[in-house]
Amino acid sequence: MRPVNVAILGLGTVGGGTYDILKMNAELIEKRTGRQIRVTKVLDKAVDKCLAKGLTEDMIVDDPEKIFADQEIDIVVEALGGIQPSTDFMLRAMKAGKGVVTPNKAAVAANFDELKKTAEENGVGFRFEACVGGGIPALTAIMEALSGNEFTEVMGILNGTTNYILTKMTDLGLDYDEVLKDAQAKGFAEADPTADVEGIDVANKLSILMALCFDKYVKPSDIPTKGISHITMADIEAAKAKGCKIKLIAKAAVKDGKLEYSVAPMEIENSHPLAGVSNEFNAIYVTGNAVDEVMFYGKGAGALPTGSAIVGDIIAIAKIL
Amino acid sequence: MRPVNVAILGLGTVGGGTYDILKMNAELIEKRTGRQIRVTKVLDKAVDKCLAKGLTEDMIVDDPEKIFADQEIDIVVEALGGIQPSTDFMLRAMKAGKGVVTPNKAAVAANFDELKKTAEENGVGFRFEACVGGGIPALTAIMEALSGNEFTEVMGILNGTTNYILTKMTDLGLDYDEVLKDAQAKGFAEADPTADVEGIDVANKLSILMALCFDKYVKPSDIPTKGISHITMADIEAAKAKGCKIKLIAKAAVKDGKLEYSVAPMEIENSHPLAGVSNEFNAIYVTGNAVDEVMFYGKGAGALPTGSAIVGDIIAIAKIL
Numbered sequence: 001m002r003p004v005n006v007a008i009l010g011l012g013t014v015g016g017g018t019y020d021i022l023k024m025n026a027e028l029i030e031k032r033t034g035r036q037i038r039v040t041k042v043l044d045k046a047v048d049k050c051l052a053k054g055l056t057e058d059m060i061v062d063d064p065e066k067i068f069a070d071q072e073i074d075i076v077v078e079a080l081g082g083i084q085p086s087t088d089f090m091l092r093a094m095k096a097g098k099g100v101v102t103p104n105k106a107a108v109a110a111n112f113d114e115l116k117k118t119a120e121e122n123g124v125g126f127r128f129e130a131c132v133g134g135g136i137p138a139l140t141a142i143m144e145a146l147s148g149n150e151f152t153e154v155m156g157i158l159n160g161t162t163n164y165i166l167t168k169m170t171d172l173g174l175d176y177d178e179v180l181k182d183a184q185a186k187g188f189a190e191a192d193p194t195a196d197v198e199g200i201d202v203a204n205k206l207s208i209l210m211a212l213c214f215d216k217y218v219k220p221s222d223i224p225t226k227g228i229s230h231i232t233m234a235d236i237e238a239a240k241a242k243g244c245k246i247k248l249i250a251k252a253a254v255k256d257g258k259l260e261y262s263v264a265p266m267e268i269e270n271s272h273p274l275a276g277v278s279n280e281f282n283a284i285y286v287t288g289n290a291v292d293e294v295m296f297y298g299k300g301a302g303a304l305p306t307g308s309a310i311v312g313d314i315i316a317i318a319k320i321l
Numbered sequence: 322m323r324p325v326n327v328a329i330l331g332l333g334t335v336g337g338g339t340y341d342i343l344k345m346n347a348e349l350i351e352k353r354t355g356r357q358i359r360v361t362k363v364l365d366k367a368v369d370k371c372l373a374k375g376l377t378e379d380m381i382v383d384d385p386e387k388i389f390a391d392q393e394i395d396i397v398v399e400a401l402g403g404i405q406p407s408t409d410f411m412l413r414a415m416k417a418g419k420g421v422v423t424p425n426k427a428a429v430a431a432n433f434d435e436l437k438k439t440a441e442e443n444g445v446g447f448r449f450e451a452c453v454g455g456g457i458p459a460l461t462a463i464m465e466a467l468s469g470n471e472f473t474e475v476m477g478i479l480n481g482t483t484n485y486i487l488t489k490m491t492d493l494g495l496d497y498d499e500v501l502k503d504a505q506a507k508g509f510a511e512a513d514p515t516a517d518v519e520g521i522d523v524a525n526k527l528s529i530l531m532a533l534c535f536d537k538y539v540k541p542s543d544i545p546t547k548g549i550s551h552i553t554m555a556d557i558e559a560a561k562a563k564g565c566k567i568k569l570i571a572k573a574a575v576k577d578g579k580l581e582y583s584v585a586p587m588e589i590e591n592s593h594p595l596a597g598v599s600n601e602f603n604a605i606y607v608t609g610n611a612v613d614e615v616m617f618y619g620k621g622a623g624a625l626p627t628g629s630a631i632v633g634d635i636i637a638i639a640k641i642l
């Protein structure tokens with residue numbers, strides 16, 4: 001069988017991690033899938049960075065049309081971030097008959113229906129495991145191994161920055177501002193942490209989880225969302241006194257036949273598996289009418305963990321090419 | 322598309338749970354997969370029990386050849402238990418061109434290579450998610466979403482009976498014998514608990530995990546295996562003093578290029594995610610060179626959780642029919 005050719009749009013942290021895994025584990029992936037999976041083109045303006053990674057000049061393009069028009073390319077990984085032009089690029093790739101893989105939760109949450117429909121209409125694979133929980137293979141499990149279940153609830157700790165901050169506040173008794181500064185210094189929080197600490201990033205992820213679990217698309221901006229910037233040590237102590245930990249929880253549950261959903265800090269009992277999810281780790285906790293409770297735990301960010309999810313998606317699409 | 326026809330060998334706890342889920346969630350499964358999945362034949366001697374579940378007499382057979390010879394049957398679920406005749410039945414079904422799904426860890430661990438080879442030779446699906454961790458979709462994740470990883474370690478709490486006993490010893494300060502009696506009374510332990518408490522059941526599961534993670538088949542009887550029947554309250558207290566919990570751990574890890582493996586009670590630090598896996602719950606903790614650490618948690622037994630895994634496997638095979 002001929003090799004599977006992949007193009008990566010954006011060779012930043014996650015795109016670069018994906019490239020590294022495909023190179024590092026190439027032999028093993030070929031052995032497992034029976035096909036060679038190789039990156040043949042990359043869209044990135046930082047030519048020097050790409051060359052330093054071992055790409056040759058002919059692989060690096062600055063015009064995405066060169067990728068969409070390339071008949072040899074089977075799968076496009078969109079790792080540019082942002083809603084546009086990422087969404088348009090994904091739609092263009094699908095219409096050109098290419099499978100699409102993306103870790104871009106903002107774009108997927110904003111345009112879920114259109115992306116899904118366009119993939120179906122063009123008979124191409126569209127996978128986005130890395131959008132929720134980084135390397136944790138929860139979305140694939142929900143869509144495949146657990147697909148015999150009617151889901152009744154999904155809960156998640158879906159943002160590493162906020163979970164790191166809450167963990168340090170709880171364990172070390174430090175104030176929010178102090179921990180945020182420390183997190184920024186360590187690279188666990190961005191200079192402008194708004195999207196993380198106000199729950200916006202988590203709302204994008206919950207929108208995607210709801211679409212998969214309940215076949216119901218809710219715009220992220222329509223999800224009642226509270227962040228953690230108002231959480232004080234008094235809140236943390238009050239929770240502790242009740243045998244609980246405060247966690248930023250994305251939650252959607254069917255109650256009396258109606259889907260209720262929110263992103264908000266919640267008191268989680270210490271005996272609950274989500275209470276043990278500390279620091280930058282993420283977890284997705286799903287309840288189904290057959291499987292009962294199941295939890296997926298791991299690293300929600302980072303070049304290689306997120307790349308692991310993208311490579312898993314590439315392999316899944318390669319299998320049906 | 323025509324319906325997917327399933328036969329179940331053995332309508333006991335797990336076979337019955339599978340039947341119940343396919344009935345209970347039929348509409349949802351058809352919507353998700355685009356195909357109706359229905360049970361058309363069952364091998365079981367307890368005709369009255371089958372009729373009470375709503376099967377009609379023409380669906381119930383006492384000769385497995387009637388199932389293998391039925392050209393309409395696409396997938397056979399082997400839920401009889403025991404190594405034989407279950408293995409022969411699975412091989413017969415594969416040779417008759419039918420996909421095979423099984424929760425039978427003893428049979429899969431004993432005959433992994435032959436079952437896998439026969440499925441490949443006959444171009445049929447062979448899936449066994451329910452063999453390890455009941456409803457927890459860990460095997461599918463290892464084989465699919467995480468298949469871009471080189472695995473370096475797999476650890477698991479893979480037996481609900483022993484985890485229940487160790488949890489109660491730890492939390493309530495009760496002796497092994499006392500908790501075992503309580504577990505037997507509650508149905509969490511069998512009248513003859515040997516296979517559970519001596520780690521034999523766990524060794525079967527570790528054999529399957531190693532075959533998938535490391536592409537290396539080790540016979541369960543060749544895995545160094547210690548159970549929990551010798552664990553005393555003094556051991557539990559000594560672990561507690563070190564900030565640890567004793568858990569029966571299946572572990573395989575690559576060390577200096579060599580695969581080391583064992584089943585044994587181990588002291589797990591309280592901060593490790595596996596320490597929080599209590600009572601009858603199971604978990605599989607995998608380390609890969611891309612994803613880093615990831616954990617899967619849920620119910621390792623029971624009619625519906627185990628049935629959930631089987632139905633997931635049926636759907637996966639149905640998709641490629």
